[in-house]
Amino acid sequence: MWHQMWGWDGGWGWGMGWGFGLMHVLWWAVLVLGLVALFRWSSGAGRRHGPRIDSALQILRERYARGEISKAEFDERAGHLKG
Numbered sequence: 001m002w003h004q005m006w007g008w009d010g011g012w013g014w015g016m017g018w019g020f021g022l023m024h025v026l027w028w029a030v031l032v033l034g035l036v037a038l039f040r041w042s043s044g045a046g047r048r049h050g051p052r053i054d055s056a057l058q059i060l061r062e063r064y065a066r067g068e069i070s071k072a073e074f075d076e077r078a079g080h081l082k083g
Helices: 002-006 014-043 049-065 071-082
Strands: none
Touching: 049 071
16 A cells, blocks of 8 residues: 555566666667678678788889889798788
8 A cells, every 4th residue: 555655556667677778778789780790701891911911012112113122122022922
């Protein structure tokens, strides 16, 4: 009887809602992040070996063109980059 007088209807109110709501948000966050990671992995966006080697070769070519390194040094370093 006293619970009706003070407005408590037997429900858990915000306490139960916060726990469930937080888990719900975390579930969706994990799902979305997993899908993004899967997309990046499948599309090759996470692989950075190609562009990194290309930019290193470009820098090496520029240094050779400016005369900073010799032909032999260029060939040696380019060989290391390519494989």
